[in-house]
Amino acid sequence: MSDSDLRALLSAEHASALGAMQSSKLDDERANAMDYYLGRMERDMPAPEGRSRAVSFDVADTIEGLMPSLMEIFTGSDEVVQFDPVGPEDVEAAQQETDYVNHVFMNQNPGFLVLYSFIKDALLSKVGVVKVFWETREQEERETYYDQTDDAYALIVSSPDIEVVEHSEKPDPYQQQLAPPQQDGTQPGAQAAQQPQQPPQQQPMLHDVTVVTKKTYACAKVMPVPPEEFGIERGARSIRDCNYCYHKVIRTQSQLIEQGYNESQVEELSTYRAFTNPEELARDTVDEASFAGEEVNKAARLVEIIEHYVRLDYNGDNKATLYKVTTSGDNGQVLKLDGKPDIQPFDSIPFAAMTPIIMTHRFEGRSIADLVMDIQRIKTALTRGMLDNLYLHNNPRVEVAEQNAGDNTLDDLLTSRPGGVIRTKSAGGLNWQVVPDITGSVYPALQYLDARLEQRTGVSKQSQGIDANALQNQSATAVNQVYTASQARMKLIARIFAETGIRDLFWLLHAVIKKHGEKAQVVRLRNQWVNVDPRNWKTRDDLTINVGLGTGSKADQLAHLMAIISLQKDALLNGLTNLVTVENLYNAAKGVTKLLGHKDTDAFFTDPKTQPPPQPKPDPEMLKAQAQMQLQAAKAQADTMHQNAKMQADAALEQQKFEHEKQLAYLDMGMKQQTHNQALTHAQQTHEINLQQIVAKAAAAQHASETKAAAQ
Numbered sequence: 021m022s023d024s025d026l027r028a029l030l031s032a033e034h035a036s037a038l039g040a041m042q043s044s045k046l047d048d049e050r051a052n053a054m055d056y057y058l059g060r061m062e063r064d065m066p067a068p069e070g071r072s073r074a075v076s077f078d079v080a081d082t083i084e085g086l087m088p089s090l091m092e093i094f095t096g097s098d099e100v101v102q103f104d105p106v107g108p109e110d111v112e113a114a115q116q117e118t119d120y121v122n123h124v125f126m127n128q129n130p131g132f133l134v135l136y137s138f139i140k141d142a143l144l145s146k147v148g149v150v151k152v153f154w155e156t157r158e159q160e161e162r163e164t165y166y167d168q169t170d171d172a173y174a175l176i177v178s179s180p181d182i183e184v185v186e187h188s189e190k191p192d193p194y195q196q197q198l199a200p201p202q203q204d205g206t207q208p209g210a211q212a213a214q215q216p217q218q219p220p221q222q223q224p225m226l227h228d229v230t231v232v233t234k235k236t237y238a239c240a241k242v243m244p245v246p247p248e249e250f251g252i253e254r255g256a257r258s259i260r261d262c263n264y265c266y267h268k269v270i271r272t273q274s275q276l277i278e279q280g281y282n283e284s285q286v287e288e289l290s291t292y293r294a295f296t297n298p299e300e301l302a303r304d305t306v307d308e309a310s311f312a313g314e315e316v317n318k319a320a321r322l323v324e325i326i327e328h329y330v331r332l333d334y335n336g337d338n339k340a341t342l343y344k345v346t347t348s349g350d351n352g353q354v355l356k357l358d359g360k361p362d363i364q365p366f367d368s369i370p371f372a373a374m375t376p377i378i379m380t381h382r383f384e385g386r387s388i389a390d391l392v393m394d395i396q397r398i399k400t401a402l403t404r405g406m407l408d409n410l411y412l413h414n415n416p417r418v419e420v421a422e423q424n425a426g427d428n429t430l431d432d433l434l435t436s437r438p439g440g441v442i443r444t445k446s447a448g449g450l451n452w453q454v455v456p457d458i459t460g461s462v463y464p465a466l467q468y469l470d471a472r473l474e475q476r477t478g479v480s481k482q483s484q485g486i487d488a489n490a491l492q493n494q495s496a497t498a499v500n501q502v503y504t505a506s507q508a509r510m511k512l513i514a515r516i517f518a519e520t521g522i523r524d525l526f527w528l529l530h531a532v533i534k535k536h537g538e539k540a541q542v543v544r545l546r547n548q549w550v551n552v553d554p555r556n557w558k559t560r561d562d563l564t565i566n567v568g569l570g571t572g573s574k575a576d577q578l579a580h581l582m583a584i585i586s587l588q589k590d591a592l593l594n595g596l597t598n599l600v601t602v603e604n605l606y607n608a609a610k611g612v613t614k615l616l617g618h619k620d621t622d623a624f625f626t627d628p629k630t631q632p633p634p635q636p637k638p639d640p641e642m643l644k645a646q647a648q649m650q651l652q653a654a655k656a657q658a659d660t661m662h663q664n665a666k667m668q669a670d671a672a673l674e675q676q677k678f679e680h681e682k683q684l685a686y687l688d689m690g691m692k693q694q695t696h697n698q699a700l701t702h703a704q705q706t707h708e709i710n711l712q713q714i715v716a717k718a719a720a721a722q723h724a725s726e727t728k729a730a731a732q
Contacts, residue, residue: 021334023361027352030328030345033264034352038384039251046384047298050145050247053389054302056396057083057144065400072407076399078473079389083143085479086388086510090139093514094522095132097614098122101526106558113558119545120552121530129242137244138521142374145299146387148521149245149373151267152528154536156238164230173227186230191223240532242525248299250371256383259371260524263340267327267371268349274319281346282356289323289348324349329369342366367535372528374521376513391476395469402469406462412455424449478509534559578615584608602628 021029038046055061056079067073094100099122105114125131134150142148162185165176169192177184249268256262276286326347331340346355346362354361375385415436420429424444432442444450474480537554545552585608591600606628610621618624 021332021336023354026332026334026345026363027347027354029332030326030330030347031352033253033330034251034266034326034328037251037253037264037266038256039248039266046146047248049390051298051302053079053144053146053387053393054299056080056389056393058302058305060302061397061400064397067404072404072411074400074403074407076396076403078396078399079144079392082392082473082477082479083140083388086143086477086513087136087140089510090514090517091132091136094135094139094517095126100125100131100135100522103530110558113556116545116550116552117530117557120543120554121526121533123543123545124240124533125242125526125529128239131242134242134244138374138525139517141244141247142376142517142521143388145247146384146390147247147373147375149247149250149371150521150525151243151245152370152372152525152532153241153243154238154532155241156236158234158236161233161235162230163233164228166228168227168229170225170227173229176229176231179233181233181235183232183234184229185232186228188228189225190228192226238536238538240529240536242529245371246299246303248297248303250373252383257381258383259369259373262369262383263331265329265369265371267329269325269327270322271325272319273321273323276323276325280358281362282359285348285353285355286323287318289325290350292322292324292349325355326352329366329371334363342369368528368531370528370532372521372524374517374524376516378516378520388477392473395473395476399466399469402462402465406459409455409458413457416455417453419451419453420444421449476509478507478513530557531559533557578612581608581611581615585612 052063055063059075059077059080061075099118101118101122103114103118103121105111125134138148138150140148164186165172168176176182245267249270250265251268252259252265253262256265259265270292273286273289277283326349328345328347329342330345331342333340334343335341342365344362344364344366346357347353348355354363356362373383376388377386377391379385418433420433424446426443426445428443429445432440442450533554534557537557540551540553540555542549543552544550585605588600588605588608606625609625613621613624
């Protein structure tokens with residue numbers, strides 16, 4: 021197919037698609053619904069000057085009343101959807117895929133906000149749309165390091181993901197290398213002359229470096245699409261089976277160039293201005309359409325491109341194939357991506373859509389706003405009339421006879437103030453007109469309209485919390501019936517959402533992860549680190565939407581689970597272990613835990629699959645014999661221990677006796693040694709005395725002899 025034929029085909033498909041500018045009825049209805057939601061009713065109900073401008077916000081109140089319950093239904097548990105296994109051997113794989121896909125949606129994507137936009141767009145604008153695609157982007161992180169040593173600098177730049185963009189160095193003032201001191205007193209010059217010269221050592225440096233780290237991130241993305249940016253062929257009944265749909269993409273100039281689109285083509289695209297689309301203008305609440313200074317920052321300039329998803333015979337083989345073609349928003353020129361026209365074969369259209377009220381055999385349904393706008397108009401008219409009536413009560417008109425009117429009467433009447441004086445020619449010359457009170461008729465009409473609104477949408481005071489006045493003079497059964505009836509339509513809307521848009525969203529998300537999963541990942545699922553490899557996943561078409569519908573409120577579900585647990589206990593007490601297993605008990609406990617608001621079941625109960633199987637119970641007679649044997653063994657062991665204790669006590673006693681006798685012997689020996697030493701000391705002293713006496717006698721004799729000799 022030639023480029024001109026392709027452009028003509030895409031232009032014709034885009035012009036005739038629902039959601040394009042030519043679909044004025046659809047655009048006007050959506051824009052009108054947005055105006056009613058925001059309370060802007062000047063087009064349908066202009067207020068005369070000096071009259072009430074009050075607005076009844078029934079569209080906004082109804083949609084905001086539905087949102088909490090619908091969000092609780094879809095996000096109140098860990099699993100928005102579950103994938104069914106295709107065989108007995110596929111149970112664990114299906115559970116892992118369920119956990120991982122829900123993990124990608126709720127954690128790697130803003131899952132709560134995606135569902136919020138998805139549901140709210142459907143309630144307000146007839147259809148909610150989300151897009152599922154694989155995103156690969158390169159992220160740059162810039163870091164600057166100051167005063168790094170040589171080793172630290174070498175470590176920083178050694179990573180292959182690091183790119184040095186700025187680098188400077190300077191000498192390290194704290195690590196100056198000093199010349200070694202001279203030990204022999206010689207001059208450095210003389211020593212240098214005697215020894216061979218050594219090469220100078222490199223001086224340490226400090227480095228200032230700026231690096232950029234480039235990392236590539238790839239993951240499955242889910243993005244809500246504004247209804248005015250999506251269009252589908254007329255007569256289409258579903259996105260999966262349609263032949264054409266488009267997505268108007270608003271991106272900045274730098275984003276498109278970064279994605280690989282031709283720079284010159286992107287720069288030639290005109291700046292996007294949301295002045296012509298009535299839906300975008302209705303959504304604009306803070307004058308966002310005024311692009312002041314958009315030409316100053318060229319990189320942030322918004323431009324429009326169109327992604328066409330069309331089934332056509334592009335190769336001329338009489339076989340229609342799905343293609344994605346990206347064109348500019350101005351003249352329909354095909355953009356170039358990485359140097360080639362952006363014409364890519366596609367497996368499936370990457371959009372999921374849902375509508376709250378299905379028009380059978382049609383893609384577009386009815387919104388909640390369509391059901392409520394006429395009631396809002398009527399209630400607005402009644403409210404304004406009632407307020408105007410009250411205003412006239414506060415400022416009634418007055419009748420003044422001309423013969424009673426003085427020169428100052430009209431001036432006094434025109435100046436209305438509390439306690440003011442009105443001067444007349446005669447007393448009683450004024451007659452105040454009594455305005456009939458119509459509020460008694462307006463209130464029943466408003467109540468009737470509220471009842472009609474509840475019948476149409478299911479939103480009531482009972483569905484948002486029981487009013488204390490509603491419990492007066494009513495039985496609990498009657499109140500519960502009113503509550504159940506008000507919930508029926510809301511549950512139907514939730515089921516429609518579950519079986520259409522939510523199912524398609526997760527089917528697309530599973531397919532995208534399976535197709536683009538290039539390697540296994542280690543992910544924490546159910547408080548365990550598991551290895552997930554999407555390349556080994558099966559192609560799944562069977563999904564069970566886990567939204568908890570049809571089982572009543574949380575209190576009712578908890579009561580039902582407690583009744584099931586009671587039956588399980590009765591079965592186990594009667595020995596019916598083939599009827600109730602440990603896994604059945606764990607599932608019941610897990611359900612109770614989740615209903616009580618705790619998502620982490622493993623914090624309270626342990627999955628029996630992760631534990632070794634329990635040992636079978638032995639025969640009671642065998643247990644009795646084992647008990648007797650254990651008793652005899654314990655008795656023998658006790659006797660042995662008693663004998664051992666007795667022997668140890670006797671040995672200890674003998675040891676103590678031996679030590680006592682040993683101490684006595686030591687004491688006796690010591691006493692004998694002391695006595696002997698004392699005897700030796702006494703004998704020695706006696707001997708010394710005797711020697712002294714002998715010496716004295718000898719000296720006396722010698723003295724006498726010497727004296728005698730001298731005398732002679």
